[in-house]
Amino acid sequence: MTAEEFKSTILPAYGAMAATARKILGDDEIAKDAVQDVMRALWEGRERLNAVANGAAYAIRAVRNRCLDIHRQNAGTVMTAVDDVAEAIAVEKNDDLRRLELLSSAIEQLGEPRRTILRLSLSGKSGIEIARAVNMNEGTVRQHLSRSRKELRKLIIQYENI
Helix, strand or coil: CCCCHHHHHHHHHHHHHHHHHHHHHHHHHHHHHHHHHHHHHHCCCCHHHHHHHHHHHHHHHHHHHHHHHHHHHHHHHHHHHHHHHHHHHHHHHHHHHHHHHHHHHHHHHCCHHHHHHHHHHHCCCCHHHHHHHHHHHHHHHHHHHHHHHHHHHHHHHHHHCC
16 A cells, blocks of 8 residues: 555544544543554555555554553553552451441440440530430530540550550
């Protein structure tokens, strides 16, 4: 295939080639690179294109195949990344579970009424609602909450140092 035949047969298919690549890869830059790779390969092997009946269809098919190759190459990388993320999430969940157990244990060590007041606060109740529930002054409830949190910090630090 001569340069003129290449220009009249393959180059007009560039838009369709780019659209196919974008559809498969989903990334404009990677798609442009794939089309460029195929165009270069077609240009370098243009002597063999004489045997091809429909050059444009052949070029689009070549882009499709190149994109599928890229997709397959990246699939291993993506799976590795997914595995890494899954492992990190599992570690985080275990760490969060350990912290939750630690916090629960520390709350159990609080005396009454602090334990009850803290649980009500953690459940989203306001200071007034807690005061009504435990039949106390709102200022006293705030004081118990403050002291409970301070005591929890100390207990958690002690547990983490063990």
